[in-house]
Amino acid sequence: MSDSRPDLVIYGSPVSPFVRKVAGVCITKGVDYEVEAINVFDPPAWFLEISPMKRIPVLRDRSVAEEGMAGTIADSSAICAFIEKKHPAPALYPDDPMALGTALFIEEYADTALAMAGGLGIFRPIFFAVSKGEAPGLEKARDAWANQLPPVFDVLETRLGGRDYFAGDALSIADIAVATVLMQISLVAETPLERWPGLAAHFAAMQALPAIAEPYAAAETIIRKALPAPFDLT
Ligand SMILES: N[C@@H](CCC(=O)N[C@@H](CS)C(=O)NCC(=O)O)C(=O)O
Incomplete structure (x- = not known):
């Protein structure tokens, strides 16, 4: 049976503007994603390993790894730059x-x-x-x-x-x-x-x-x- 889940998981909450920035980049590029709820003020222990600054969002790319630190990126700016590289069109970072x-x-x-x-x-x-x-x-x-x-x-x-x-x-x-x-x-x-x-x-x-x-x-x-x-x- 094929896996219909999207590769990209955004850990956080849409209440965070930084989570919405990442979601906005995904939507602009037509990339499927899901948001997995994390209460950043009472996070599970596993989340602290992938978010050393105890912040949301953190992105997971399931095509890289399904758990642990591998396949994760913290910080919305780093995440958005990663998504741009992986899904270049339409470009959200100017060439000039x-x-x-x-x-x-x-x-x-x-x-x-x-x-x-x-x-x-x-x-x-x-x-x-x-x-x-x-x-x-x-x-x-x-x-x-x-x-x-x-x-x-x-x-x-x-x-x-x-x-x-x-x-x-x-x-x-x-x-x-x-x-x-x-x-x-x-x-x-x-x-x-x-x-x-x-x-x-x-x-x-x-x-x-x-x-x-x-x-x-x-x-x-x-x-x-x-x-x-x-x-x-x-
Ligand atoms: N520079 C970070 C900022 C992330 C950030 O500050 N997220 C807030 C939620 S909007 C957070 O996790 N706050 C947790 C806290 O203040 O303890 C990014 O762009 O991802």
Whole structure:
């Protein structure tokens, strides 16, 4: 009997923007994958061996190995680069050296500066509190929206420069990374971006892509059980 399971397993949860970034790359490339749930705050012992920094996502390629460290890669950026090499079309890393460097920088900026302000500043204080039955940390979230995010959005607006994509003239890992992390805010709060019209247009275009919308819908199903509607932080 043939094995109908996909080769690629993403360990984690669609609630993580980094899991959704990897899922978005798979969807864009038409590569089958499945998500195997891991609670990163209480992981099984075997997971720690494949995630030395105790983070999700970790990818397993079952065509390499079904268990243990072999066939696994930790960190969404490393995982996405692996998937690009294994499934080159459509390319999500530009050929042009400067466009490639730009894409990698924007991916890193989304995964660090944007994720710090949006994930740690807004998503966690709201969702972690609500899921424990506590009052949402709206003061901290409002401070992040008013003070931490605007300089990050300014950088993204400038780098985008009114174009459709962050790097080169096609969708790249940069666009997927920015959209998935921005949507971490949308899970718990409204995200009015009128002050950053280029970023707002880019965000709307990205939200219409199945690669962004489908993993987000999976996250939203989980989040809405504890939080029926996003908050207004303005
Ligand atoms: N740079 C890492 C970041 C991964 C990351 O921070 N994941 C979060 C979930 S969104 C996590 O595992 N957090 C666990 C913790 O904070 O203990 C990547 O891109 O994979």
